[in-house]
Every structure is written in structure tokens, then in C-alpha cells.
Amino acid sequence: MKTSFTSPRPVPEGPWRWLVPVLLVLLFLLVLLWLPWQARQMESNERQEQLIADTLWVEQTLRFELARSEEALAALGADLAIETPPPAALQARLTQMFKNGHELQRIIWYDANGQVKASRGLELPPDGLTQSSRDAAVMSRSTRLGRYSEPYGAKGLVHGLIDFHLPLYHAGKYMGSLVATYNLQTLLDENVPWWFAQDNALALLDRDDHVVAQRAAGGPGRGVYTHKRALDLPGSQIVLSTDSVKGAPKLLPNLLVGSVVVLALGLVISLVALWRHIARTIAAENALRQQMAFRTAMEDSLLTGLRARDLEGRVTYVNPAFCRIVGLPPEELLGKTPPMPYWAPEAMAEYESRFRQVLSGHATPQFETVFQRSDGVRVPVLVFEAPLVDANGQHTGWMSSILDITDRKRAEELNRQQQEKLETSARLATMGEISSMLAHELNQPLAAISSYTAGALNVLARADGAGADGAKTALDAGMLKRALEQANTQARRAGQIIRSVHEFVKKREPRRETVAIPHVVDGIRALVELQARQSYVSLVVDVPPDLPPVLADRVLIEQVLLNLTRNAIEAMQAIDPERRVLRIAAEMSEQGQVAVSVIDNGHGIAPEVAERLFSPFFSTKAEGMGMGLSICRTAIEFHGGTLTHAANPGGGTVFTFTLQQAQEAPVT
Ligand code: ADP
Secondary structure, three states: OOOOOOOOOOOOOOOHHHHHHHHHHHHHHHHHHHHHHHHHHHHHHHHHHHHHHHHHHHHHHHHHHHHHHHHHHHHHHHHHHHOOOOHHHHHHHHHHHHHHOOOEEEEEEEOOOOOEEEEEEOOOOOOOOOHHHHHHHHHHHHHOOOEEOOOEEEOOEEEEEEEEEEEEEEOOEEEEEEEEEEEHHHHHHHHOOHHHHHHEEEEEEOOOOOEEEEEOOOOOOOOOOEEEEEOOEOOEOOEEEEEEOOOOOOHHHHHHHHHHHHHHHHHHHHHHHHHHHHHHHHHHHHHHHHHHHHHHHHHHHOOOEEEEEEOOOOEEEEOHHHHHHHOOOHHHOOOOOOOOOOEOHHHHHHHHHHHHHHHOOOOOOEEEEEEEOOOOOEEEEEEEEEEEEOOOOOEEEEEEEEEEOHHHHHHHHHHHHHHHHHHHHHHHHHHHHHHHHHHHHHHHHHHHHHHHHHHHHHHHHHHHHHOOOHHHHHHHHHHHHHHHHHHHHHHHHHHHHHHHHHHHHOOOOOOOEEEOHHHHHHHHHHHHHHHHHHOOOEEEEEOOOOOOOEEEOHHHHHHHHHHHHHHHHHHOOOOOHHHOEEEEEEEEOOOOOEEEEEEOOOOOOOHHHHHOOOOOOOOOOOOOOOOHHHHHHHHHHHOOOOEEEEEOOOOOEEEEEEEOEOOOOOOO
16 A cells, blocks of 8 residues: 555665675785875985985095095195105194194105104004004005005004005105004094984994994984995005984874774774664664565555544545545555545535544544545445554544445345334234134124114114104103214224224334323223133233333334233133233332333242243244244334333232333324
């Protein structure tokens, strides 16, 4: 059934729906982990490059300083080769040179024979120049170019000094040489800027990688960022080594890794929570779908029509059974407001008054009405209304269940007709029994009428023959009047008997009217007396004339009384004729109803008979039909009263029925 509720689309089952998100999350985590590593790598490269550039710069600085000194030495050497200056002038120049660079520790001037012509600075050790220095001297002379020795130690320094040999030539002739000794430690100390020394441990290494000078203002290097560069001094293999005090970058990667781990954990936790939430949602959805399917199947299989309306009376839901009852598809009903397409024109006023009640929030919980199907056929329905309350307890409208009671009505009608037919046949059966008695009884009035009229005729004939005999004529006139009156009474009685029998048998619809019990009893009295006389039963009627009227169908009540009196007369057939008294009594009951009793002195009712007394076709009589009491009870209950029986204290039975008192004045 189409309603405003649409069922959700099924979610794909299985692990596949998780594959893509899980892969994406893994990829995300991988990228997150790779990023700090990459950042560290980049930073490390950057530092390494910086170190290389700085080292290169320091090397250039050192090289430049030594080159400057070499130049100054070369200038001095050129002068010395030409002529020997006065000692004071030489000393002044040397002093100047020592001032220019503190790394210069000593200058020795050798003549062509290897004798010291002048010297300044450090004392030459007793064993003279080192072997390496002497080798450098030889090499410099042979190549005619300045040359450095390997570094060597002096005065507490294991290594740290280096000699520079400069051969002096003049006009192609060897004139001696100048030997300058430099302190490598001072070279480092003086020429490397403090900020560089702060960040890096510097060292000068000889060809065996022994440290010959070092500077580490900021502590020892970490060995992470290092660089080596040869100073490129002719004849010497000194290498400048730098080692940064900085370790591998830590803080940033640690922070990054930490946050990645926290993020990843958060991600995994939220993913699991999401997973569980989705699983729960899916389970709830499945349960809901099951419920929906169950509800739909239930509603579709219902024979009861269901209709929901909102507070404005707009139809919000109908089930297939309702559509069948009114013969309209749901599309023509949903969203409709009154007047509804299934309202029958003749009952508009009723629908509208009910609809006004619904709008005011007071729907009638249960009522019968009639709907008009789309083909015009009227469908009697029983409607139950209940308030529709939503999940928040809010009253949102009305839910009605509608029962098609066509079949029930038809069955009721059929039942009523059958009951009527049964009553008619029972009446006819009763009539069959009494018709012979009726004929006999009618014989009496008819015979009486016949003899009265014959007497009257005789009187008339006698009057014609007698002439003018005054006294006799007056007597005859009196006799004639009496005979005619008697004949008239008997004729009326006969008519009354016939009329009441006719009324009783006549098939008619039940009709309620205000009825006075004394009149009813009077109406049937002639018939009852007829039967009573037949069985030598005397009838006593004890009905107060001021009894309040009842609301009843007169003929049905007469029928009940006739049945009860006939049963009473029959029950007294076997007893002493003096005791055969049938009494009809009436009085007000304690519940304010009118109670009518038919009392006999007959054989009474045995318990086993009492059990089945009111069952149709139960009879203890040879010719009994067994319908009388069953019909009586139906008739009395139809009037809202009861029919009961009790034993008569003086022997026999008392049948009592009650009837509702009428409010209006009796119809007489
Ligand atoms: P029927 O009179 O045709 O037998 P009823 O339904 O009128 O059918 O009565 C059923 C039975 O109830 C009778 O056969 C009789 O045995 C019993 N019965 C009815 N009225 C009395 C009564 N007043 N006294 C004793 N028995 C009675």
C-alpha cells in the first residue's frame, strides 16, 4: 500500500563496503608517517649542504690567509735575493709580517749554503728542521717553487706546526731560502669566525688523519653532519674536517610522529566506533524492514478497512481492505479532505456533524453508518475511531477501523424473516388446533342468534294474528327487544373471536406502541375463555386497571399470553375439575417494570423438563410442536424484558414476563 512512508534502500552486505574506506585510511596513515621522515630528510640535506658551503668558505679563508703570507714572504725573498738589507730594516719588515698574521711563528733565512743568515720567532730545536721539512726544502729547491712540509709538533703540541720553504733565486742562481713556520692551531683560532666554531667542531688532519689542530667552541661534533676538504697546500696533505654539533633533527619529527600516532589512534577508534554505529544502524534498519514487511503483509491481509486521518481530517493512510470497501484506489483517497468521495448524498448531514466532532477533537468511538462504493452501491459499515498518538505522545490524528457489515445485516434480516415465518407457522399451528374449537364455540353464539331470531319471528307472527290486543302487544314488544339484544351480543362476540384470531394469524412487521396490559388481556379474553371452557377451567383475571402502560407490539404480547394460557390449561387437564383455575395477574415489579404472570394449578414442571423448556421443538405432549415457549421468550427479549417460570406454591406453575414501562400516555 502506498503511504507517505517509503522503505529504505538495502545497504550492500559483506566486507566489501569496508574495503575502500579501510584502504583509504591505511593510505592516509602511510602518507602521515612518510611526511615526517621526508621532512627530516629534507632538513638533514639542508644542514649537510649548509655545512659543505661553510666548510668551503672556511677552507678558502685559511687558504687565503696562507696565500697572503706566502705573498709577503715572496716579496721579502725577492728583496733578500738581490741584496742583504741592514739588520734593522730586516727586523722591521719581519716584525711587520709577524703582526700581520699571528699564525706565523718563525722565519728563518738560509743562505745558499744552508747557513742561517737571520731568524725570528720560535727557537729552532737543537736537531734542526724535521725530516719532512728538509724534504720540502729539497723539493722546493728542485722545483724552484714554495713548498710546505708535513705538519709536526713543537713545545707541547704533538702536531700543529708546518713549515713553508721558499727558495730564493736571482738571475737564475740559487741564493738561499726563507722558511716560515706557521702554527696551525692559531691559524684556526684567528681565521675561523666564532659563530662557525660555535656550531661546528673543526679540525686540521695530517695525511694519517691525525688531528694537528682543532677548534670546538660549541663542544664536540655529533658525527651526523661532517665534511672534509683538503687545504690544497703544495707538498702537504692537510685536510680541513668539520663536524656539526647538531644532531639529526629531532623535535619536529617527534612532534609529527607523535601527532600522527595520536591522529591515527583517533582515526582508528572513530573508525571502529563508526563501524559499530553503522552495524547497529544496519541491524535496526533490517529490523525495521522486517517490521515494515510484516506490517504491510498484515495490513494487506486484513479484512478490516483501516484509515488514518490527521487533525484536519485529511486522509494520510488507507489499507487495501478500505479501498475494496469504497471501491477506490489509494491515490484517490490519500490527501483528501471532506467531503469524501465515498459519502452517500442522503447521509451528508450525518457525515458533516461527525466531521465537526472530529475537528473539535471528540470522535465517536463506535458507530454504524453507510458508505457509497464507487459503483453507487451502499455499504453498511461499522466504524471504530481511536486517537492516533505519535512517538512523542502527541495526538496527531485519528485511526479508524471500518467493518463492512453488509453480510451481517443480510444475515440479521434473513434471521428476522425466518423468525417471522416461524412465528407465523407457529401461529398457524396454534390456529389449526383451535380452529375446531373456534368452530364449536362459534356454533354456540350462532345457535343462540338463530334461536333468538326465530323467537323474534314468532313474536312478530303472533302480533300480526292477534290484532289490536294492547296489553299483549306491549309484552310481545318487550320480548322482541330482549331477543334481538341477545342476538346482537352473540353476533358481536362471534365477531370478536374471529377478529382476534385474524389479528393473531395475520403476518405483520413488529410495531411498538404504548399498550395497556388490561386492554391486551381483554382482547384475548374471549379466545382464552373459549379454550378454558372446553377444558372446564375457570379463568380469573387479576389485572389492576391503573397499571402503567408498556411499550410493546400488542399482537406479539397477545400471542405470548395465548401460548402461556394454553400451556396452563393443558397442564391442568388431569387434575380435579374444582381446582382447574387459570389466573392472569399483573403488577409493578421491584425494578419498575410491569410483570404479567400466568398461574396454573397443573402438574408443574419436572427438573429435567425445566432444563430444556425453552429449546425449540421440545415438547412433552403427543401433538405438541415445542415452539410456544421458544417464541414467547424471543418475543419478550425482543421487547427488552425477561420470561421466567417458577413453581406455584399451591401446585402448578407460574410463568412471568416483564415489560418496559412506557413514558407516554397509553393508546386505547
Ligand atoms: P408445546 O406446548 O407445543 O409442547 P411449548 O414450548 O409451549 O410447546 O412447551 C414446551 C413444554 O413445556 C411443554 O410440552 C410442557 O411439557 C412444558 N410446559 C409448558 N408450560 C407448562 C405449564 N404451565 N405447566 C407444566 N408444563 C408446561
